[in-house]
Amino acid sequence: MAAISIQHLDKTYPDGYHAVKDVSLDIADGEFMILVGPSGCGKSTLLRMIVGLEDISSGDLLIDGQRMNQKAPRDRNLSMVFQNYALYPHLSVFENIAFPLRLKRTPEAEVRERVKAAADTLELHEHLERKPSQLSGGQRQRVAMGRAIVRQADAFLFDEPLSNLDAKLRGQMRTEILRMQRRLGTTTVYVTHDQTEAMTLGDRVAVLRKGELQQVAAPRELYEQPANLFVAGFIGSPPMNFLPAAVRGDTLRLPFLTCPLRSDIAAEVADGQVLIAGARPEYFEDATLVDERKRDRGVVFEVEVDVTEWLGNEQYAFIPYEAPADIADQLAGLARELDSEQMRTQMVVSLDPTSRVRDGEKASLWLDPSRLLLFDPRTGRNLTLRKSSDRTPEAAAPPQRAR
Amino acid sequence: MTTSRRAQVAWAAGAVLILLYTLTPIAWMISLSLKPGDDIYNKQFLPTDWSLENYRTVFATDLFTSALRNSIGISLLSTVFSVLIAMLVAYAIARLDFPGKKLILSVALAIAMFPVISLIGPLFDMWRAVGLFDTWLGLIIPYISFTLPLSIWTLSAFFREIPWEMEQAAQVDGATPWQAFRRVIVPLAAPGVFTTAIIAFFAGWNDFVFGVSLTSTDAARPVPAALAFFTARRSSSSRPRRSRRPPWSSPSPSSS
Numbered sequence: 001m002a003a004i005s006i007q008h009l010d011k012t013y014p015d016g017y018h019a020v021k022d023v024s025l026d027i028a029d030g031e032f033m034i035l036v037g038p039s040g041c042g043k044s045t046l047l048r049m050i051v052g053l054e055d056i057s058s059g060d061l062l063i064d065g066q067r068m069n070q071k072a073p074r075d076r077n078l079s080m081v082f083q084n085y086a087l088y089p090h091l092s093v094f095e096n097i098a099f100p101l102r103l104k105r106t107p108e109a110e111v112r113e114r115v116k117a118a119a120d121t122l123e124l125h126e127h128l129e130r131k132p133s134q135l136s137g138g139q140r141q142r143v144a145m146g147r148a149i150v151r152q153a154d155a156f157l158f159d160e161p162l163s164n165l166d167a168k169l170r171g172q173m174r175t176e177i178l179r180m181q182r183r184l185g186t187t188t189v190y191v192t193h194d195q196t197e198a199m200t201l202g203d204r205v206a207v208l209r210k211g212e213l214q215q216v217a218a219p220r221e222l223y224e225q226p227a228n229l230f231v232a233g234f235i236g237s238p239p240m241n242f243l244p245a246a247v248r249g250d251t252l253r254l255p256f257l258t259c260p261l262r263s264d265i266a267a268e269v270a271d272g273q274v275l276i277a278g279a280r281p282e283y284f285e286d287a288t289l290v291d292e293r294k295r296d297r298g299v300v301f302e303v304e305v306d307v308t309e310w311l312g313n314e315q316y317a318f319i320p321y322e323a324p325a326d327i328a329d330q331l332a333g334l335a336r337e338l339d340s341e342q343m344r345t346q347m348v349v350s351l352d353p354t355s356r357v358r359d360g361e362k363a364s365l366w367l368d369p370s371r372l373l374l375f376d377p378r379t380g381r382n383l384t385l386r387k388s389s390d391r392t393p394e395a396a397a398p399p400q401r402a403r
Numbered sequence: 404m405t406t407s408r409r410a411q412v413a414w415a416a417g418a419v420l421i422l423l424y425t426l427t428p429i430a431w432m433i434s435l436s437l438k439p440g441d442d443i444y445n446k447q448f449l450p451t452d453w454s455l456e457n458y459r460t461v462f463a464t465d466l467f468t469s470a471l472r473n474s475i476g477i478s479l480l481s482t483v484f485s486v487l488i489a490m491l492v493a494y495a496i497a498r499l500d501f502p503g504k505k506l507i508l509s510v511a512l513a514i515a516m517f518p519v520i521s522l523i524g525p526l527f528d529m530w531r532a533v534g535l536f537d538t539w540l541g542l543i544i545p546y547i548s549f550t551l552p553l554s555i556w557t558l559s560a561f562f563r564e565i566p567w568e569m570e571q572a573a574q575v576d577g578a579t580p581w582q583a584f585r586r587v588i589v590p591l592a593a594p595g596v597f598t599t600a601i602i603a604f605f606a607g608w609n610d611f612v613f614g615v616s617l618t619s620t621d622a623a624r625p626v627p628a629a630l631a632f633f634t635a636r637r638s639s640s641s642r643p644r645r646s647r648r649p650p651w652s653s654p655s656p657s658s659s
Contacts, residue, residue, distance in 0.1 A: 053571050073574040086572035090590045100576040103586075147576065 002064040002154035009059035021211040034202035042211035079153035085144040087132040155187040229380035245277035255321040257301035259369035278373035284349035287364040298368040469621040470629030478607035481546035489554030497562035511552035550603040561595025
């Protein structure tokens with residue numbers, strides 16, 4: 001058990017590539033921390049700096065208050081699960097799990113006992129005498145986890161452990177990892193590019209972009225109160241819609257609707273300024289299905305639906321719109337960075353599956369404008385983010401989970 | 404089923420042909436070695452009279468037994484040192500990035516291609532000056548230096564195939580770099596280590612040029628050189644030559 005404190009960590013490779021830029025992060029004892037971001041954001045590098053496989057260019061790494069920068073990996077007492085598991089092919093499953101204990105010259109009886117305990121946890125009993133090459137992907141994954149839990153490590157580090165499994169197994173193993181972590185209560189740092197894993201597993205999630213920390217928050221806060229345009233676009237599927245929003249006096253003019261500008265924002269923006277408005281697909285509803293009492297809180301507007309996708313439990317409608325060239329460029333750049341390709345500026349709305357909206361028809365949609373997020377197009381900052389003074393204290397400090 | 408049966412027969416016939424081709428000379432050697440005295444001129448494959456006389460003679464000759472001892476000892480020692488050194492060098496070449504890495508590899512290859520015979524003269528003088536002439540060490544050193552390049556090349560190819568992560572995992576699991584090397588990398592590279600060891604052993608075992616020029620007495624003369632002396636000394640007699648080439652000796656340049 002240990003708390004990990006990362007203070008102003010920086011990593012520059014000999015070839016000049018600046019992989020991690022001034023990242024500070026406090027991981028509480030027993031916390032499940034997720035590092036997430038698109039490929040090349042430095043999340044794996046950060047993890048490898050914690051475990052000691054990458055040198056730290058500058059900054060401090062503290063584990064339980066002790067500075068670990070210069071310690072070799074073996075002196076940090078951390079255990080790690082690699083993306084391709086890194087099992088030793090010449091050793092049986094038993095010896096693979098026992099390897100860390102053998103290195104410490106643990107007595108044979110204790111080795112047997114502890115490997116058995118780990119095998120119990122991971123249901124590996126019938127495979128103990130086999131070689132890793134005879135196991136399926138999920139079993140290998142479990143052996144790698146067994147090797148991590150067999151010794152009393154201060155923290156577990158996972159480097160995209162589920163990315164080599166198929167979708168169904170991935171879901172099962174995700175639950176398995178969560179259950180194991182909750183039971184052992186060990187501090188865990190988990191690197192992933194999959195936002196489902198990030199949202200379901202983490203006590204808190206740290207979003208990285210090009211080596212810079214964007215936001216550290218509980219999954220719910222990350223979804224509802226993204227700090228900036230990048231986090232807003234990265235978290236959520238289908239992604240948040242970004243619409244140009246022009247300030248006209250005390251109103252906001254969006255492609256399809258005009259709505260009042262929130263008073264707390266008005267002071268920060270100039271008349272005529274163009275902002276980027278963010279609206280999650282589920283913020284919209286089919287106006288004909290909206291409850292009478294609710295209807296007055298929002299605005300109703302007409303759109304031309306291009307295509308609809310009916311999925312049974314929900315329905316997506318795609319609505320193209322025109323955006324000013326500079327905003328469109330910025331949104332295309334953001335889409336590229338998030339590893340997706342935005343062909344045209346369009347809005348995705350998630351409608352009730354009973355909605356009668358069909359392709360190529362006009363439809364009237366409902367939106368509660370108070371839920372709109374507003375971003376500064378230059379800095380990407382979320383203007384509607386509640387100020388730090390009135391933020392919940394748990395967001396600022398690592399949560400103390402009851403155990 | 405019939406086609407697969409026919410294929411099986413064809414495969415078996417092919418295998419038998421190849422076995423005959425490779426084993427006949429060896430069987431011929433064994434048969435000759437068992438013919439006593441002038442029986443080697445009996446113009447038939449099998450001896451008329453089975454006898455171990457030749458073996459008794461050859462093992463009673465000091466020239467041969469000391470040569471056998473020298474050959475085995477020198478080849479084994481040079482193999483062990485060559486493989487140990489090559490393992491460390493190849494590991495560094497496969498794992499580390501340092502200036503001059505390419506240079507080391509190409510120089511190693513150049514040494515492997517160097518005509519051995521051109522070194523004999525200088526080496527002979529040098530060894531006599533420093534007192535290494537006609538000693539085991541005097542042969543082990545050239546053997547190591549000529550087998551090292553090939554060993555380094557083979558082993559670094561094997562090491563490069565082993566994923567980095569194996570070693571990193573071992574280090575995170577609590578291994579020192581040396582433990583990671585010995586407990587993870589070496590076992591994984593074992594096939595490569597054996598291949599290299601076999602190549603290095605035969606290079607020493609089969610060598611004739613160094614063996615004949617850098618030795619003068621039984622103190623260090625290896626089998627191929629001793630055999631040459633054997634035939635030279637006994638060529639006037641009708642004693643069988645082939646008997647001094649027991650089946651376990653591999654063909655050497657002295658065979659002509």
